[in-house]
Amino acid sequence: MFRDLLGLVIDLDLLDRYGWRFLEGVGVTAQLVAISFTLGSILGLLLGLARLSNRRALRWLSGAYVYFFRGSPLLAQLFLLYYGLGSLRTLWTDLGLWWFFREAWYCALLAFTLNTAAYQAEIFRGGIQAVPRGQREAAAALGMHKVVTFVKVIFPQAMIVALRPLGNELILMVKASAIASLVTIYDLMGVTKLAFSRSYNFELYLWAAVLYLLIVECIRRLWAVLERRLTRHLRAGELQPVQTTWLSRMTKSVLNPNAQ
Amino acid sequence: MQDIFSLLSFSEGGWGSALAAGTLVTLTLALTTLPVGIFLGLAVALMARSRSPRVRAAATVFTTIFRGLPELLTLLIVYYGGQILIQRLMAAMGYEGQIQINAFLAGVIAFGLVLAAFSSEVWMGALNTIQRGQYEAASALGLSKWLSFRLVVFPQLMRAALPGLSNNWLTLLKDTSLISTISLVDIMRQTNLAVGATKQPMVFYLTACFIYLLLSAGSGLAFTFLERRANRGHVRG
Numbered sequence: 001m002f003r004d005l006l007g008l009v010i011d012l013d014l015l016d017r018y019g020w021r022f023l024e025g026v027g028v029t030a031q032l033v034a035i036s037f038t039l040g041s042i043l044g045l046l047l048g049l050a051r052l053s054n055r056r057a058l059r060w061l062s063g064a065y066v067y068f069f070r071g072s073p074l075l076a077q078l079f080l081l082y083y084g085l086g087s088l089r090t091l092w093t094d095l096g097l098w099w100f101f102r103e104a105w106y107c108a109l110l111a112f113t114l115n116t117a118a119y120q121a122e123i124f125r126g127g128i129q130a131v132p133r134g135q136r137e138a139a140a141a142l143g144m145h146k147v148v149t150f151v152k153v154i155f156p157q158a159m160i161v162a163l164r165p166l167g168n169e170l171i172l173m174v175k176a177s178a179i180a181s182l183v184t185i186y187d188l189m190g191v192t193k194l195a196f197s198r199s200y201n202f203e204l205y206l207w208a209a210v211l212y213l214l215i216v217e218c219i220r221r222l223w224a225v226l227e228r229r230l231t232r233h234l235r236a237g238e239l240q241p242v243q244t245t246w247l248s249r250m251t252k253s254v255l256n257p258n259a260q
Numbered sequence: 261m262q263d264i265f266s267l268l269s270f271s272e273g274g275w276g277s278a279l280a281a282g283t284l285v286t287l288t289l290a291l292t293t294l295p296v297g298i299f300l301g302l303a304v305a306l307m308a309r310s311r312s313p314r315v316r317a318a319a320t321v322f323t324t325i326f327r328g329l330p331e332l333l334t335l336l337i338v339y340y341g342g343q344i345l346i347q348r349l350m351a352a353m354g355y356e357g358q359i360q361i362n363a364f365l366a367g368v369i370a371f372g373l374v375l376a377a378f379s380s381e382v383w384m385g386a387l388n389t390i391q392r393g394q395y396e397a398a399s400a401l402g403l404s405k406w407l408s409f410r411l412v413v414f415p416q417l418m419r420a421a422l423p424g425l426s427n428n429w430l431t432l433l434k435d436t437s438l439i440s441t442i443s444l445v446d447i448m449r450q451t452n453l454a455v456g457a458t459k460q461p462m463v464f465y466l467t468a469c470f471i472y473l474l475l476s477a478g479s480g481l482a483f484t485f486l487e488r489r490a491n492r493g494h495v496r497g
Binding site: 067068071072073074075076077079080083084085086087088171174175176177178179181182189192193196202205206208209212213216217 | 324325328329330331332333336337340341344430434435437438440441448451452455459461462465466468469470472473476477
């Protein structure tokens with residue numbers, strides 16, 4: 001019954017042949033993006049702090065890094081890492097790193113991490129700069145250590161400003177990850193190209209389009225929930241609607257397992 | 261070191277002139293796409309403010325799709341899809357045979373659609389900065405709808421939109437590198453060819469990155485000039 005309905009919209013034969021591969025492709029894309037975005041935000045935060053450092057050398061270096069990675073295409077960066085660094089085989093063998101630069105997967109992860117770190121550095125920098133000066137001064141007046149001030153006072157407030165642009169950056173990463181298919185990685189885009197080269201059925205590209213749009217929409221929804229949660233103290237006075245969708249219940253229990 | 265310079269030189273055996281030709285192709289593609297994309301974006305932004313809910317919905321669907329799809333996928337869909345579409349049309353008219361769609365045209369259409377979706381957000385923000393009184397004053401002066409848009413609204417719109425549009429342009433410039441995958445010989449493709457011939461990927465991919473950096477830096481200067489020009493009649497505060 002369900003299959004019959006599905007058959008009205010898509011080619012069932014094609015679905016049987018490539019359906020699982022497409023789902024695997026989605027998995028690969030998700031992994032690629034999740035890993036590089038997470039590593040990229042750690043590096044990005046450090047770079048963002050370096051951009052605001054008192055040391056001129058640190059400011060200059062991080063500035064040059066950000067300028068380079070934001071000013072050139074990700075495609076060129078990926079090729080530079082995979083083909084360029086990958087060509088220095090003797091060097092990597094001597095350093096014991098050949099296993100890393102030999103694999104397209106690691107190179108793509110590295111390229112995406114370095115690239116998103118540059119964009120996230122600017123987001124974190126903007127967020128940190130948006131925290132009013134008085135917050136830092138008040139923390140200093142209370143005798144708080146610099147690190148504690150950052151972790152407890154500055155960072156949480158910076159995140160409120162940074163959250164939305166970070167969500168946009170995550171979506172941009174999902175889209176940019178399609179480039180990985182050009183270095184033999186079978187992410188969603190790679191699977192699509194492979195299947196198309198075998199079947200010459202254009203419908204496959206439309207499946208990929210729908211799947212990408214679904215991924216992006218899921219991230220947008222998730223981010224809206226995150227944003228509501230991070231800014232809940234700002235709405236303390238207003239009446240909070242009772243959320244009863246399964247998504248909000250699930251995210252609530254994931255984010256805050258103790259509160260029932 | 262000498263090697264590297266001779267590889268990048270403009271003389272015999274050097275790839276300098278090939279890379280310059282590629283740069284020209286990249287710039288031509290980006291500059292052709294720019295007006296297509298930003299004016300389509302303006303149209304979408306105006307549609308999003310329409311009184312008819314159907315037109316508004318069409319604008320939302322457009323931006324959701326082309327902001328959400330990977331640029332590479334959009335490009336391939338336009339390239340292969342366009343090919344299939346034209347082939348079917350021609351077959352219906354009785355022409356059988358292979359038709360190759362022009363990669364440049366596919367690029368202009370695909371990147372134009374993406375640019376339109378992103379720039380429409382910029383235009384919408386800019387449209388919000390223009391106060392109602394401006395429209396009312398223009399109509400009080402007896403200006404037609406089109407004239408009041410061209411003479412009153414648009415100059416103010418440009419001022420508010422330019423910073424956002426400059427970001428859109430920089431993204432477009434970098435996105436055009438994807439056109440190399442459908443074999444238009446731009447910077448990236450030329451670089452790939454050079455790497456294939458010389459086996460010097462480090463040198464050439466770094467060079468490609470720096471050419472893009474130079475183009476970005478040059479655009480930065482151009483936009484600073486344009487912004488100053490757009491703000492020339494504006495008194496701050």
